[in-house]
Amino acid sequence: MKLAMIGFGQAGGKIVDRFLDYDDRTGSGIVRAAIAVNSAKADLIGLDNIPQENRVLIGQARVKGHGVGADNELGAEVAEEDIDEVQNAIDAIPTHEVDAFLVVAGMGGGTGSGGAPVLAKHLKRIYTIPVYGLGVLPGTDEGGIYTLNAARSFQTFVREVDNLMVFDNDSWRQTGESVEGGYDQINEEIVRRFGILFGAGEVGDGQEVAESVVDSSEIINTLSGGGVSTVGFASEEVDLNSGGGLLSRFTGDGGGSGDDLDAANTTNRITSLVRKAALGRLTLPCEIEGTERALLVLSGPPEYLNRKGIERGRKWLEEETGSMEVRGGDFPREEPEVSAAILLSGVTNVPRIKRLQQVAIEAQDNIDDIQQESEENLEELVEDDEDELEPLF
Numbered sequence: 001m002k003l004a005m006i007g008f009g010q011a012g013g014k015i016v017d018r019f020l021d022y023d024d025r026t027g028s029g030i031v032r033a034a035i036a037v038n039s040a041k042a043d044l045i046g047l048d049n050i051p052q053e054n055r056v057l058i059g060q061a062r063v064k065g066h067g068v069g070a071d072n073e074l075g076a077e078v079a080e081e082d083i084d085e086v087q088n089a090i091d092a093i094p095t096h097e098v099d100a101f102l103v104v105a106g107m108g109g110g111t112g113s114g115g116a117p118v119l120a121k122h123l124k125r126i127y128t129i130p131v132y133g134l135g136v137l138p139g140t141d142e143g144g145i146y147t148l149n150a151a152r153s154f155q156t157f158v159r160e161v162d163n164l165m166v167f168d169n170d171s172w173r174q175t176g177e178s179v180e181g182g183y184d185q186i187n188e189e190i191v192r193r194f195g196i197l198f199g200a201g202e203v204g205d206g207q208e209v210a211e212s213v214v215d216s217s218e219i220i221n222t223l224s225g226g227g228v229s230t231v232g233f234a235s236e237e238v239d240l241n242s243g244g245g246l247l248s249r250f251t252g253d254g255g256g257s258g259d260d261l262d263a264a265n266t267t268n269r270i271t272s273l274v275r276k277a278a279l280g281r282l283t284l285p286c287e288i289e290g291t292e293r294a295l296l297v298l299s300g301p302p303e304y305l306n307r308k309g310i311e312r313g314r315k316w317l318e319e320e321t322g323s324m325e326v327r328g329g330d331f332p333r334e335e336p337e338v339s340a341a342i343l344l345s346g347v348t349n350v351p352r353i354k355r356l357q358q359v360a361i362e363a364q365d366n367i368d369d370i371q372q373e374s375e376e377n378l379e380e381l382v383e384d385d386e387d388e389l390e391p392l393f
């Protein structure tokens with residue numbers, strides 16, 4: 001599937017930048033165009049792969065290239081004011097070759113949090129192709145204002161896109177990591193999961209054609225109907241034997257390595273990978289029961305993929321989610337691993353979002369109280385007790 005990716009704000013820009021790097025490394029060909037939009041000049045300069053002409057600085061009149069702080073209302077305002085600048089960059093990309101837009105942003109900050117929903121709304125008005133969002137939730141340790149920003153952005157962003165895929169930094173935080181190093185790993189996880197999903201069906205020259213191909217329309221159909229999505233992923237390393245044969249590194253299941261490629265083992269490996277992917281760490285943790293639609297993509301060397309395994313995995317997902325719309329297919333790749341990526345679309349039982357909203361409301365009340373208190377304190381400081389002094393004017 002070919003995407004026009006627009007990274008809004010620092011996190012959004014860095015993630016899209018990383019998608020370009022992933023595309024380069026894997027030849028997946030999912031990024032047809034990449035644009036970064038920011039109100040902070042330094043963040044745009046810090047990107048590695050997005051072409052200079054596709055880096056759009058907005059809000060110069062208001063914030064002079066210094067960013068909007070964590071003020072997402074200002075982020076939304078400058079995005080609205082300078083939407084033509086963003087549109088100019090989009091005009092230069094061949095949108096007729098694009099299957100969908102993907103607007104990427106961290107929802108806890110200012111520029112992306114406020115600007116991404118504004119851009120999504122604009123794109124939906126102009127184009128007929130789907131507009132998807134990839135929104136990143138802040139860590140719970142980032143504090144009240146980030147949580148409040150994220151809760152408000154989430155509500156707005158979901159409404160403006162055809163589907164909002166969510167990644168929760170909080171579930172992926174590594175203790176003892178520097179913030180930057182931590183984000184590096186997290187961003188790699190993001191591009192790997194979404195890269196495999198969107199890469200399915202993007203068969204390049206000379207690549208194997210999948211036995212049961214996942215094509216763009218299946219991804220689009222899974223995402224259509226709107227709402228919120230999460231992605232599960234699990235992989236297992238296998239050896240790619242340079243002599244042409246394939247040997248698994250895992251020989252613990254009874255047989256020698258040669259046995260690993262018999263149909264029963266291949267099927268079992270796939271079914272257990274599907275379970276691990278669905279029941280393991282999701283990009284947004286949630287209850288998978290009640291998911292409206294799902295897409296299962298099995299990728300790896302063709303010898304390790306079989307229709308029976310995918311069918312079984314699909315059936316199991318239908319039972320676990322209760323959904324009647326579970327699609328599945330394979331994505332042959334000469335990589336030394338077999339992986340299952342599962343897109344769960346239209347999830348509704350998400351305690352993490354409910355908690356986020358609760359904390360956001362508390363933060364909002366606190367901010368209101370503090371503001372009122374500080375106004376009162378200032379008044380008490382400035383005014384003399386008996387009101388004997390007169391201001392100049």
Ligand code: GDP
Pocket residue numbers: 008009010011012014015043068069070105106107108109110111112113136137138139142146169183184186187
């Ligand atoms: P903006 O530039 O004003 O849109 O704000 P940022 O993008 O810098 O930050 C918004 C939120 O995104 C932060 O609160 C973090 O939770 C998150 N964030 C910042 N940088 C990264 C990153 O590189 N990767 C990920 N996954 N999240 C990030």
